[in-house]
Amino acid sequence: MAKKPNPNENNDNFITDEHGRKVFAKGNTVRLGQSNPIVAKTNQLRQALFDAITCGDFQAIIKSIKRKAKKGDVIAANCIFDRTLGKPAQLVDLGQDTAQTLAAFLGKL
Numbered sequence: 001m002a003k004k005p006n007p008n009e010n011n012d013n014f015i016t017d018e019h020g021r022k023v024f025a026k027g028n029t030v031r032l033g034q035s036n037p038i039v040a041k042t043n044q045l046r047q048a049l050f051d052a053i054t055c056g057d058f059q060a061i062i063k064s065i066k067r068k069a070k071k072g073d074v075i076a077a078n079c080i081f082d083r084t085l086g087k088p089a090q091l092v093d094l095g096q097d098t099a100q101t102l103a104a105f106l107g108k109l
Contacts, residue, residue, distance in 0.1 A: 016022060068076035 065076045065079055069080050
């Protein structure tokens, strides 16, 4: 794992801005997120999945889900709909007080 960049060390990845703060230099080579072990592990697992599955495997899985959805499997149907149409937007209940405040505010505009 790469060493986490340290703005207090002298290196080419950081410069001092007009306010005296250490900031990333333009064109730096630091890759953000490398120091997060969870992100690194997730990337390894994602790559393992990409390496293990072929386009044929992927199509077979999709056909299997489609077959199940056609037979009435609601979870399979939701899987297809969520990934093709997108998940439905969730409504947010603002409550009576918030709705009245918002209506009053918008009425003043």
